[in-house]
Amino acid sequence: MIQQLSPTEYRPADVERVRFRHRARTTVAVARPQRAQWADAAKGVCILLVVLWHVVVKDYLQIDWHIGVPVPGFWGTLGEQFLPLRMPLFFTISGVFAANAAQRPWRLVARSRIAGFLYLYAVWLLIHTAVLAAAPQLPTDRATSALGLLEQLTITPSNLWYLYALALYFTIAKATRRVPRALILVPAAALSAVAAAGLLDTPGNRAGLYQNLVFFLAGLYLRPQIERWAATASRRRLLLTSAGYVLALAAMAVTGAQQWFGVWPAISVLAVIFGITAAARLTSWSALSNPLARLGRITLPIYVIHMPVLALLHRLLVVPVSGLSGSAQGLVVFGYPILLTGLVIGLSLAVHRGLLAVRAGWLFALPGQRRAGAAR
Numbered sequence: 001m002i003q004q005l006s007p008t009e010y011r012p013a014d015v016e017r018v019r020f021r022h023r024a025r026t027t028v029a030v031a032r033p034q035r036a037q038w039a040d041a042a043k044g045v046c047i048l049l050v051v052l053w054h055v056v057v058k059d060y061l062q063i064d065w066h067i068g069v070p071v072p073g074f075w076g077t078l079g080e081q082f083l084p085l086r087m088p089l090f091f092t093i094s095g096v097f098a099a100n101a102a103q104r105p106w107r108l109v110a111r112s113r114i115a116g117f118l119y120l121y122a123v124w125l126l127i128h129t130a131v132l133a134a135a136p137q138l139p140t141d142r143a144t145s146a147l148g149l150l151e152q153l154t155i156t157p158s159n160l161w162y163l164y165a166l167a168l169y170f171t172i173a174k175a176t177r178r179v180p181r182a183l184i185l186v187p188a189a190a191l192s193a194v195a196a197a198g199l200l201d202t203p204g205n206r207a208g209l210y211q212n213l214v215f216f217l218a219g220l221y222l223r224p225q226i227e228r229w230a231a232t233a234s235r236r237r238l239l240l241t242s243a244g245y246v247l248a249l250a251a252m253a254v255t256g257a258q259q260w261f262g263v264w265p266a267i268s269v270l271a272v273i274f275g276i277t278a279a280a281r282l283t284s285w286s287a288l289s290n291p292l293a294r295l296g297r298i299t300l301p302i303y304v305i306h307m308p309v310l311a312l313l314h315r316l317l318v319v320p321v322s323g324l325s326g327s328a329q330g331l332v333v334f335g336y337p338i339l340l341t342g343l344v345i346g347l348s349l350a351v352h353r354g355l356l357a358v359r360a361g362w363l364f365a366l367p368g369q370r371r372a373g374a375a376r
Contacts, residue, residue, distance in 0.1 A: 035097075035297075036096075036227070036230070037283045037289060037293050038230050038276070038279040038280040038282070038283050038289075039093050039096055039097065039230075039279070039296070040292070040293035040294075040296035040297050041279045041282055041283065041289045041292040041293045041296055042089060042093050042275055042276065042279035042296065043090065043093050043295075043296030043297075043299055044291070044292035044293060044294070044295035044296035044299075045089075045275075045279065045292060045296075046086055046087075046089055046090040046093070046296075046299075047090075047295060047296070047299045047302050047303065047345075048292075048295070048341065048345075049082050049085070049086040050086060050087075050090075050303070050306075051302065051306050051310075051341050051344055051345055052079065052337060052338075052341045053079045053082070053083075053086065054140075054306070054307065054310060055310065055337050055340045055341050055344060056075050056076060056079045056337050057076070057079065057139075058138055058139055058140055058310060058314065059138075059310060059313070059314045059317070059318065059340065060072060060075060060336060060337050060340070061075075061076055062137070062139060062314070062318060063317075063318055063321050063322050064322035065322075065329055065333060066326050066329065067326050067329050067330050067333055068326065069330075069333075071333045071334055072333065075337050081249055084249075084264065084267045084268040084270075084271040085245075085268070085271035085272070085274070085275055087162075087208060087211075087212055087215075088211075088212060088215045088268040088269075088271060088272050089215075089271065089272050089275040089276070090162070091165070091169075091212040091215040091216040091219065092215045092216070092218060092219040092226070092272050092276075093219060094166060094216055094219060095169075095215065095216040095217060095218060095219020095220035095221075095223070096219040096220070096223050096226055096227075097219075098113075098170065098173070098216070098219070098220055099219075099220050099223040101113055101170075102170065102173050102174055102177065102220060103177075106174065109170060109174050111366070112366075113166070113167070113170040114167045114170050114171055114174075115167075115366060116167075116365070116366040117163045117164070117166045117167035117170070118163075118164070118167045119366045120163050120300075120304065120364070120365075120366070121157070121160050121163040121164045121167065122153060123363060124160050124163070124304045124363075125143075125149070125152060125153065125158055125160055127304075127308065128142070128158065128159065128160065128307060128308060129142060129143050129149060131308035131311055131312070132307075132308070132311050134311070134312070134315070135311035135312060135314060135315045137314065137315065137318065138310070138311045138314050138315070140159060140307070140311075141158055141159055141204050141205065142158075143158070152204070155206075156203050156204035156205070156206055157204060157205050157206070157209060158204070158205065159205070159307050160303075160304065161204075161205035161208055161209060162303060163303075163304075164209070165208070165209050165212060165213075165216075166216075168209070168213075169213055169216045169217070172184075172213065172217075173216075173217060173220055181217075181221045184217060184221075185214060185217055185218065185221065188213045188214035188217055189214045189265060191210050191211075191213065191214070192210065192211045192212070192213070192214045192264075192265045192268075193261055193262045193264070193265050194210070194261075195207050195210035195211050196211055196259065196263075196264035196265055197259050197260065197261045197262075197264075198259050199261075211264070211265070211268075214265065215268070215272065218272075226276060229273075229276060229277070229280075230276055230277075230279070230280035231280070233276070233277045233280035233281050234281075235281065237277050238274075238277050238278060238281050241270070241273050241274040241277045241278075242274055242277075242278070244270050244273075244274070245267075245270050245271055245274040248266075248267045248270050249267065252267060295345075298349070298352075300364060301348060301349060301351075301352035301364060302345055302348045302349065302352075304363075304364075305348040305351050305352060306344050306345065306348045309344050309347045309348050309351065310340075310344050313340065313343070313344065313347075317340075321336075352364070
């Protein structure tokens with residue numbers, strides 16, 4: 001910042017120096033590249049899909065619905081259609097945002113990214129373990145012993161596996177930065193295909209860990225191509241990519257090819273291409289893209305807080321909603337996942353603001369680190 005002087009201290013030379021510094025800094029600020037609106041909007045959609053999926057699987061489908069129509073099954077099926085899109089797109093965008101950070105010296109990457117994400121993972125794993133113990137009915141991975149907690153800290157990540165994955169992926173990207181990219185992407189793609197085909201033991205969330213490295217590296221290595229694709233996205237391309245994604249999902253469902261070798265990663269690639277195109281086209285609709293982009297810039301607190309919030313809401317809601325009459329359930333069955341998703345996100349952000357107000361910012365960044373973001 002410019003050092004301000006009192007009125008009696010101003011001298012002509014000082015004024016000119018201050019003006020010059022002000023002009024120079026203004027120029028630098030203008031020249032600094034802005035975050036891509038489409039990428040933040042894509043992250044916003046991804047975090048919405050993450051929370052919605054957890055709401056559907058861990059709460060909504062656990063309620064005893066006695067309404068005579070298969071609406072709960074519809075929500076479950078709909079959520080499954082976004083599985084090839086949600087995390088692969090999230091990690092691709094994370095890789096795009098990580099491209100500059102990965103070029104920094106080891107000591108900076110090790111602290112701001114690797115140690116930063118591992119710290120957040122460990123802190124919130126302890127919090128999740130404590131809160132989830134108060135909601136044993138919620139069907140989710142949890143540590144119930146010291147050995148189980150140690151396993152989640154090391155080899156079998158918990159529901160917070162995205163943070164664990166980012167620390168691991170940054171380490172791999174940094175350690176292999178001088179290796180030809182094809183020699184890294186091809187094994188990562190093979191690992192994704194092997195894990196998706198069920199050829200590896202994948203307890204807990206290891207499957208996601210194995211399957212998404214290739215998407216993070218693709219975002220990291222192919223950032224210029226991805227940005228050009230987004231910049232040139234057209235309505236025709238949106239129609240073609242969406243049609244391709246839908247047809248691929250339908251073909252996989254009809255043939256039962258979900259665990260055929262290479263099928264799931266291939267469909268995820270189509271989903272990511274569609275997701276980038278849709279997010280880029282969405283920027284022309286500011287009424288929707290602006291809120292999504294704002295949400296995409298605050299994914300970290302939503303990601304780490306939403307599961308404890310959902311667990312407590314599940315404990316409060318599952319019995320009363322299951323006990324409603326069929327007609328009363330009929331009034332809420334279709335909109336319940338949307339309403340609960342909004343409530344979970346709203347409460348998560350409220351908890352985040354409250355924690356920051358009581359100076360608990362150390363829950364969201366490694367102490368001494370100016371800034372830690374979940375996908376930067």
